[in-house]
Amino acid sequence: xxxxxxxxxxxxxxxxxxxxxxxxxxxxxxxxxxxxxxxxxxxxxxxxxxxxxxxxxxxxxxxxxxxxxxxxxxxxxxxxxxxxxxxxxxxxxxxxxxxxxxxxxxxxxxxxxxxxxxxxxxxxxxxxxxxxxxxxxxxxxxxxxxxxxxxxxxxxxxxxxxxxxxxxxxxxxxxxxxxxxxxxxxxxxxxxxxxxxxxxxxxxxxxxxxxxxxxxxxxxxxxxxxxxxxxxxxxxxxxxxxxxxxxxxxxxxxxxxxxxx
Numbered sequence: 001x002x003x004x005x006x007x008x009x010x011x012x013x014x015x016x017x018x019x020x021x022x023x024x025x026x027x028x029x030x031x032x033x034x035x036x037x038x039x040x041x042x043x044x045x046x047x048x049x050x051x052x053x054x055x056x057x058x059x060x061x062x063x064x065x066x067x068x069x070x071x072x073x074x075x076x077x078x079x080x081x082x083x084x085x086x087x088x089x090x091x092x093x094x095x096x097x098x099x100x101x102x103x104x105x106x107x108x109x110x111x112x113x114x115x116x117x118x119x120x121x122x123x124x125x126x127x128x129x130x131x132x133x134x135x136x137x138x139x140x141x142x143x144x145x146x147x148x149x150x151x152x153x154x155x156x157x158x159x160x161x162x163x164x165x166x167x168x169x170x171x172x173x174x175x176x177x178x179x180x181x182x183x184x185x186x187x188x189x190x191x192x193x194x195x196x197x198x199x200x201x202x203x204x205x206x207x208x209x210x211x212x213x214x215x216x217x218x219x220x221x222x223x224x225x226x227x228x229x230x231x232x233x234x235x236x237x238x239x240x241x242x243x244x245x246x247x248x249x250x251x252x253x254x255x256x257x258x259x260x261x
Contacts, residue, residue, distance in 0.1 A: 002025055002026070002060040002061060002137070002140075002141065003025070003026040003027075003028045003058075003059045003060050003061075004020055004025050004026065004027055004028060004059055004060070004061050004062075004063055005027075005028045005029055005031065005056060005057060005059035005061070005062045005063070006020075006027060006029070006030050006031070006041075006045075006063050006065060007030075007031045007032065007052070007062060007063060007064050007065065007066065007074060007078075008031075008032055008063075008064060008065030008066045009030065009032035009033075009034055009037035009038050009040075009041050010065065010066070010067075011112040011113065011114065012065045012088060012108075012112050013030070013032075013041060013065035014041060014044075014112075014117070015112045015117055015118045015120075016063070016065055016088070016108070016120075017030070017041065017044070017045050017065075018044075018045075018117035019117065019118070019119070019120040019145050020141075020145070021045060021046075022117075023144040023145050024144070025141070025144070027042075027045040027046070027047045028047065028057045028058070028059040029042065029047050029048045029049065029050050029056065029057045029059075030042040030045060030047060030048075030049050030050070031049070031050040031051065031052055031054070031056055032049075032050075032051070032052065033051070033052055035049065035051050038050065038051070052074065052077050053077070056078070056079070058083075059083065060083075060084070060137070061083070061084050061085075061086065061137065061141065062078065062083055062084065062085040062086070063085075063086055063087075063088065063106070064085065064086065064087045064088065064097075065088055066087075068089050068091065068092050071087045071089065071092060071096040071097070072096045072097075075087075075096060075097045075098070075100060076099075078100070080099055080100055080101070082101060082102065083100075083102070084102040084103075084104060084129075084133075084134045084137060085097055085100045085102065085103055085104075086103065086104040086105055086106050086129075086134075086138065087105055088105070088106055088107055088108065089105065089107060090105075090107040090109070090126065090157050090158075090160065090161035090164065091157070091158060091161045092105075093154045094128070094129075094130050094154070101131075102129070102130070102131055102133065102134045103129065103130050103134065104127065104128060104129030104130070104134045104135065104137075104138050105126070105127065105128045105129070105138075105157070106125060106126070106127050106138055106141065106142055107125065107126040107127075107157065107161075108120065108123045108124070108125055108126075108146075109123065109124045109125075109126065109160070109164055110123045111168065120145040120146050121145075121146060121147055122146070122147065122148070123145075123146055123148075124146065124148040124149075124150065125142040125145060125146045125148065125149050125150070126150050126151075126152050126157055126160065127139060127142050127149060127150070127151050127152075128151060128152060128153055128154065128157065135151065139151070174239075175192075175196055177236055178192055179192070181233075181236075199212075211247065211251070213247075214226070214244070215243070215244040215245075215247035215248050215251075216247055216251055218248065218251070218252040220248075223244050226240065227240060227241060
């Protein structure tokens with residue numbers, strides 16, 4: 001079984017490290033800038049901890065579980081000795097891993113929070129590499145972690161990453177804004193949670209048919225009334241107007257632009 005050097009001490013390193021161990025991979029060590037955090041994570045994985053300036057153990061694969069902004073600087077600190085090195089970002093290319101010769105990416109389409117280790121079995125994993133041997137290694141690693149492994153080049157990974165932001169980050173932030181508005185008027189925020197859950201489940205069986213609300217119905221009067229309620233929330237009001245107009249343009253093109261923007 002392949003050995004892995006895990007470089008990083010954050011949430012993704014925590015969840016991926018547990019997934020790798022669960023799949024039978026050997027964790028050769030955990031390396032990071034924060035040696036105390038590296039030691040804590042290494043203890044959980046039953047391996048040694050290292051600073052980034054230490055002599056690192058040999059491994060079949062080096063995984064950079066670091067922030068996107070740190071990929072290049074951390075990669076430049078590692079010895080160039082032919083060991084495959086990968087990052088975990090969906091929005092960054094392989095050039096950040098230069099001057100290493102064997103570079104790749106393994107991107108889990110999932111958000112990771114503190115808590116119990118996440119099972120990767122149903123998390124889609126996107127892989128890519130700049131050589132066939134590294135790509136084959138990543139396919140092998142990913143297939144042991146997840147039931148869904150897809151090879152996508154950088155240009156398509158960027159499109160998928162954009163779609164993931166639209167599908168996950170924006171709706172979650174809008175739920176946060178809805179909860180904030182309700183709390184400001186002493187209304188229990190969890191009153192919208194059953195609707196959120198039911199709509200999400202329905203959307204997974206066809207998002208087009210799950211779109212509802214005044215803009216989907218072409219009810220521009222209700223849209224105008226609700227925008228009046230947001231007069232003291234100018235930024236949220238603009239977002240409401242833009243999304244409503246987009247929905248109107250999609251389902252009722254004759255009515256587009258009729259609401260007060």
